[in-house]
Amino acid sequence: MTQIILENARVFDGVSEECPDGMSVLVEGGTIREVSDRPIRADDVRRIDVAGKTLMPGLIDMHVHSYFSDLDPRVLNDRDAPYRTAYAIKKLGHALDSGFTTVRDIGGGDYPLAAAIADGLVRAPRFFYAGKILSMTGGHVDYRTPNEKHHTHGYCSCDAMNWAGVIADGVDECIKAAREELRRGAHCIKIVASGGVMSPSDPIWMNQFREDEIRAIVQECVERRTYVSAHCLTSESTRRSVEFGVRCIEHAAQIDAETAAFVAERGAYVVPTMVCLYSLVEQGLEMGLPGDRMDKLRAVYDDSMAGLDVMRSAGVKLGFGTDLLAGFYPQQTREFTLRREVFSPLELLRQATSVGAEILMQEGSLGCVQPDALADLIVVDGDPLKDVGLLAAEGQHLDLIMRGGDLVKNRLG
Structure with missing residues (x-):
């Protein structure tokens, strides 16, 4: 089964305001297997350097x-x-x-x-x-x-x-x-x-x-x-x-x-x-x-x-x-631009990730970055908690899109 490690990432988990740096996320098949603040050791694995950008739920x-x-x-x-x-x-x-x-x-x-x-x-x-x-x-x-x-x-x-x-x-x-x-x-x-x-x-x-x-x-x-x-x-x-x-x-x-x-x-x-x-x-x-x-x-x-x-x-x-x-x-993605007149970036990110998962009755599977969740992830070139407009550009600021462990888009090498 294919394994991918996304390393050196700033991680927004779908809920927390704090986004730790230097994180590693191990994806196996279509599932997140491990989220660690230390390098993850594994053999015969594809490693992608996120280069300090923001990894977050799709x-x-x-x-x-x-x-x-x-x-x-x-x-x-x-x-x-x-x-x-x-x-x-x-x-x-x-x-x-x-x-x-x-x-x-x-x-x-x-x-x-x-x-x-x-x-x-x-x-x-x-x-x-x-x-x-x-x-x-x-x-x-x-x-x-x-x-x-x-x-x-x-x-x-x-x-x-x-x-x-x-x-x-x-x-x-x-x-x-x-x-x-x-x-x-x-x-x-x-x-x-x-x-x-x-x-x-x-x-x-x-x-x-x-x-x-x-x-x-x-x-x-x-x-x-x-x-x-x-x-x-x-x-x-x-x-x-x-x-x-x-x-x-x-x-x-x-x-x-x-x-x-x-x-x-x-x-x-x-x-x-x-x-x-x-x-x-x-x-x-x-x-x-x-x-x-x-x-x-x-x-x-x-x-x-x-x-x-x-x-x-x-x-x-x-x-x-x-x-x-x-x-x-x-x-x-213009919805982000309109809502930011009322909501903070953190509130908007939660609305578009973890709250959606709650409505779908998919807590723990979608809208989060944690072990056993589905590997639906994006990497933002920048910090959307400071500038949610990064998500309002039809994907132009997304360096990686992963759906179910499959790389839909990857500009990180």
Whole structure:
């Protein structure tokens, strides 16, 4: 089995503010075997001199949509699986080159894509997926316009599903839909619990799914030892979701201080997605986003940065997510630039490593540098604890990227 020793490294372990110098890390196969403050003795091993640069866990993006190749979700259904897959390959490859060794596809990703990645057919980060998003009729993933009278494009849960989601109304349909996605290998279940920007017929302030429906979905996930994540833009939708057992909130752009305190008290997580909002506000119209969606977008955008500060003050545990759609995915690392207006570099590094691993229920395996963890590592040319902008350059300042013990990139010789 191949052994690699990364030596003479400054190590950020995913949590600690202190980053000791002169460290050595032994990787065997796809696992970290030893982390030592002394040189590691081993025969027939490849040694890589990190030269005092920062070795840290690979980054984790907790909110991607691998197949979302157009701002109009309806267009994607007509493009069909081969086109969506080609887009996903390009997008995920870019994520890996930017230092993201793990992603969570939180709507649309599926078993065939996950299997292709696991079998080495697709060059991509480690891949967790939520399968199809669960939406009620008229909810955020019901992309029919008000002019359409019937379920089309596979939106009916009794027939077929569209590329991104499934409609489920009532407890029985919600249970069946959740069980189906879990059967197909989903690592968690995503629901939409408030209105959204990309859907045509639901106002942002609208709460979605009844309490009994949400609790039923949560219970199905508890039985599978996993969790529910919910799309929530408003404070009300966030609070009720967490109250009903949802473990992770996506976006929470309009959260208030009282709700943030409640989320923190319950130990739930939030994954803000700033770069998606900013990129769409800047270029959405020229990329074809309809005017009515732009109005909804601006309403969320105006509150988004204040929401970050509110959650930081309340002590909410935040993951790192981007939610970039269509041709915006090359801006993935810009999320660091936007968040550093509110968070310290240490807080940001934790969000993008160890907190993401917690949400994924992968503590000790991902988001850390310690024995028995998976060997997903990056080497930064500089100190990101002093300048987190080093991570905001699409991988330009990364001298080494390792995923599962394999060297994806190596400029260290």
